[in-house]
Every structure is written in structure tokens, then in C-alpha cells.
Amino acid sequence: MSEKDYSLTELNKPKDWTALTEMAKKHMPIIEAPTSVKANEPFQVKIKIGGIDGVEHPNMLGHWINWVILYADLRPIGQIYFYPTMTNGYVATLHVTLEKSATLIAQGYCNLHGVWEGKAFKVSVK
Secondary structure, eight states: OOTTSOOSSSOBOOSOTTSOOHHHHHHOEEEEOOSEEOTTOOEEEEEEESOGGGOOOOOBTTBOEEEEEEEETTEEEEEEEOOTTSSSSOEEEEEEOOSSOEEEEEEEEETTTEEEEOOOEEEEEO
8 A cells, every 4th residue: 555555546455454554444344244155045245344443434524435335256246325424334234145156345435545445255155
């Protein structure tokens, strides 16, 4: 990342997941989902933006998370929009159905600090 600790023009993604900056801790999308599911059976995927080590992202006019997108093997499968002051935290829940194993990736957009990508999450389909 740049000296500013983020980029407005490039995807923000930590190089070292064990040493996240304060900026990354409040912008990083975190996926919670089962690691193993049945083919063609819906399951829940929860995405939370920030909150790592208690570092929450602001939710006010002028500084908020605008959206989060969930990808399965680089194919967009869901998008949720947030509006300033209108939500209690940044948590999105999607119901997903997979035919085959896939890697889930979430990206979130901060109106001041650009797009942030969280850690890949592998789901095995049986």
C-alpha cells in the first residue's frame, strides 16, 4: 500500500494478514460461512465490514461504507448497499447456492478510502 495506507485508484488488499493497519482493520470485509455445503442447497453468507480488534468504521454523512459485493470464483453473485446513518453497523447476509466448490471474495467500498478486498474464503461443495 501507499504511504497513506490506502489507495483511491487501486484495490486495497493487505500484503500481510497478520499485521493489519488501523485503516485495514476498519475497512476489511470479513466473510462468515460454512466451509462445506451440499450442492444446490442454499446456505448463509455473512459479510461484516471492519470491526477487527474493535476498530469499527464510521457511519456518518461524509464517511461511510457505500456497498459490499460478494464474488464466487470472481463472478459477482450479490451486492448490498448501505446508506450513511441509516444502518447499525455494516453487516450483509446473503443466501447462496453453489453447484461446485468455489472461493468467495468480498469487496467493500468506502466513500473516502476506496475499494477494500477481504481474505478469500473457500467453500467445498459435496
